[in-house]
Amino acid sequence: MVNGIERPLDLLNASKGKEVLVQLKGEKQFVGTLLAFDIHINIVLDNAKEMDNGQAKKNIGLTFLRGDTIIYISPASTSLK
Amino acid sequence: MVNGIERPLDLLNASKGKEVLVQLKGEKQFVGTLLAFDIHINIVLDNAKEMDNGQAKKNIGLTFLRGDTIIYISPASTSLK
Amino acid sequence: MVNGIERPLDLLNASKGKEVLVQLKGEKQFVGTLLAFDIHINIVLDNAKEMDNGQAKKNIGLTFLRGDTIIYISPASTSLK
Amino acid sequence: MVNGIERPLDLLNASKGKEVLVQLKGEKQFVGTLLAFDIHINIVLDNAKEMDNGQAKKNIGLTFLRGDTIIYISPASTSLK
Amino acid sequence: MVNGIERPLDLLNASKGKEVLVQLKGEKQFVGTLLAFDIHINIVLDNAKEMDNGQAKKNIGLTFLRGDTIIYISPASTSLK
Amino acid sequence: MVNGIERPLDLLNASKGKEVLVQLKGEKQFVGTLLAFDIHINIVLDNAKEMDNGQAKKNIGLTFLRGDTIIYISPASTSLK
Amino acid sequence: MVNGIERPLDLLNASKGKEVLVQLKGEKQFVGTLLAFDIHINIVLDNAKEMDNGQAKKNIGLTFLRGDTIIYISPASTSLK
Numbered sequence: 001m002v003n004g005i006e007r008p009l010d011l012l013n014a015s016k017g018k019e020v021l022v023q024l025k026g027e028k029q030f031v032g033t034l035l036a037f038d039i040h041i042n043i044v045l046d047n048a049k050e051m052d053n054g055q056a057k058k059n060i061g062l063t064f065l066r067g068d069t070i071i072y073i074s075p076a077s078t079s080l081k
Numbered sequence: 082m083v084n085g086i087e088r089p090l091d092l093l094n095a096s097k098g099k100e101v102l103v104q105l106k107g108e109k110q111f112v113g114t115l116l117a118f119d120i121h122i123n124i125v126l127d128n129a130k131e132m133d134n135g136q137a138k139k140n141i142g143l144t145f146l147r148g149d150t151i152i153y154i155s156p157a158s159t160s161l162k
Numbered sequence: 163m164v165n166g167i168e169r170p171l172d173l174l175n176a177s178k179g180k181e182v183l184v185q186l187k188g189e190k191q192f193v194g195t196l197l198a199f200d201i202h203i204n205i206v207l208d209n210a211k212e213m214d215n216g217q218a219k220k221n222i223g224l225t226f227l228r229g230d231t232i233i234y235i236s237p238a239s240t241s242l243k
Numbered sequence: 244m245v246n247g248i249e250r251p252l253d254l255l256n257a258s259k260g261k262e263v264l265v266q267l268k269g270e271k272q273f274v275g276t277l278l279a280f281d282i283h284i285n286i287v288l289d290n291a292k293e294m295d296n297g298q299a300k301k302n303i304g305l306t307f308l309r310g311d312t313i314i315y316i317s318p319a320s321t322s323l324k
Numbered sequence: 325m326v327n328g329i330e331r332p333l334d335l336l337n338a339s340k341g342k343e344v345l346v347q348l349k350g351e352k353q354f355v356g357t358l359l360a361f362d363i364h365i366n367i368v369l370d371n372a373k374e375m376d377n378g379q380a381k382k383n384i385g386l387t388f389l390r391g392d393t394i395i396y397i398s399p400a401s402t403s404l405k
Numbered sequence: 406m407v408n409g410i411e412r413p414l415d416l417l418n419a420s421k422g423k424e425v426l427v428q429l430k431g432e433k434q435f436v437g438t439l440l441a442f443d444i445h446i447n448i449v450l451d452n453a454k455e456m457d458n459g460q461a462k463k464n465i466g467l468t469f470l471r472g473d474t475i476i477y478i479s480p481a482s483t484s485l486k
Numbered sequence: 487m488v489n490g491i492e493r494p495l496d497l498l499n500a501s502k503g504k505e506v507l508v509q510l511k512g513e514k515q516f517v518g519t520l521l522a523f524d525i526h527i528n529i530v531l532d533n534a535k536e537m538d539n540g541q542a543k544k545n546i547g548l549t550f551l552r553g554d555t556i557i558y559i560s561p562a563s564t565s566l567k
Binding site: 190197198199205208225226228 | 245248249250251252253254255264268284310311313316317318320321
Binding site: 407410411412413414415416417426430446472473475476477478479480482483 | 510512514521522523524528529530532534546547548549550551552554555
């Protein structure tokens with residue numbers, strides 16, 4: 001997945017349809033399937049779960065997340081390398 | 082509802098007239114019917130209720146919410162999947 | 163009042179001359195008559211009262227509120243539905 | 244003073260040369276004569292006094308206040324209505 | 325110095341070469357000679373001193389201050405009126 | 406690496422493909438290989454590790470970091486000079 | 487160095503290649519040689535050291551600092567005047 005990442009948004013584009021881990025300011029963390037994003041890093045996740053210490057705490061399903069609150073977005077498949 | 086979401090605002094558009102859960106910074110949470118939104122993610126909710134641990138704490142009726150304070154917006158019908 | 167709200171600012175427009183409840187960041191709350199607003203959600207209230215647990219704590223009369231500090235604006239007549 | 248307020252800045256314009264109460268984020272409060280303002284709500288006060296519970300705590304004279312830190316500006320003459 | 329202040333930046337312009345008191349967010353306070361400013365309210369002070377309860381705590385000499393952190397700027401000569 | 410740094414982004418450009426230390430607001434720290442950045446200082450790191458007192462605490466693999474939360478970015482090879 | 491400072495960025499320009507003290511929000515402080523800056527006050531320091539009460543705590547070498555977190559930048563040679 002590393003090949004072809006010229007600009008930061010290329011990683012988000014390559015992650016569409018895949019599971020991502022999203023870290024928000026204030027310690028909130030979500031896991032879900034990345035459906036869409038825009039240049040403000042607003043994103044839509046499907047099957048979003050709010051996480052607590054690696055455990056799903058709450059299912060929030062389909063959700064719109066404002067980019068302003070996001071610290072990082074990581075494709076889940078890469079986090080165990 | 083997942084089909085046809087190309088951009089994040091598509092989810093908000095598909096949620097018009099439906100009940101949504103809105104999480105604000107600082108732990109405030111609202112449930113209400115999404116009537117309108119703009120590119121700043123300013124929204125209008127009808128029958129808005131301020132929630133406390135999943136219980137309606139206060140009815141605030143029709144309300145304008147500034148996008149700046151919003152963390153996520155989720156259509157309520159998807160949160161129990 | 164719900165009819166005709168296509169965009170969030172339509173609610174503010176429909177609330178001109180009416181009493182609104184304004185929630186600010188940091189728990190401040192005001193009630194007053196909405197006289198004017200702009201696209202930054204700067205507003206002018208007449209007969210503004212700073213509220214404390216639903217009681218008027220302090221009369222500040224005519225006042226200019228910067229949009230940046232506002233969380234929500236709700237027409238008072240709808241909050242008891 | 245209510246007549247003729249079409250836009251929020253009209254109130255600031257009508258308050259030029261008059262005493263205003265300025266509430267800042269973080270509980271600071273000033274009273275002074277409004278000399279000038281701009282669209283960022285940067286303002287200049289003359290005879291500015293930093294207030295503490297309604298008492299003048301410190302005279303800071305002529306002062307430039309950045310709009311970014313302002314919550315509200317209220318003409319002092321209207322606050323006792 | 326009040327005469328001729330039409331816009332907030334006029335006060336900063338009139339204060340060039342004079343001693344000013346600069347209050348920052350988070351209680352930091354500086355006294356120094358205002359050499360320059362721009363529309364972002366970035367400023368340069370000469371002979372800047374960080375103040376603590378009205379006493380010079382630390383000399384930082386010539387310094388560039390980012391406007392973003394500034395609450396107010398007051399010409400020192402006016403603060404004892 | 407110092408030669409040829411005319412503008413701040415030149416350092417980020419010279420650090421592509423190299424290991425960098427990224428300090429975020431709120432004490433979070435990451436080490437990883439810088440793959441991409443943009444003018445908002447959004448970056449992509451490969452083999453990113455969240456650090457705790459100089460020790461890798463958690464592997465998050467490939468990750469997109471929003472510029473808004475970044476304090477500094479330092480090429481790791483220079484930090485032991 | 488005071489002569490010729492018409493605009494705030496003139497001081498940064500005059501400080502290129504010289505040692506500067508950089509104060510960040512949240513009490514972090516750096517000393518290093520200023521190599522580059524831009525209009526967002528993003529800067530690059532060489533031989534940057536994180537300071538703790540005037541003592542070097544940690545060498546971070548060559549580093550990119552985002553302007554957003556900076557309170558002030560002062561040429562070190564002027565701080566002992």
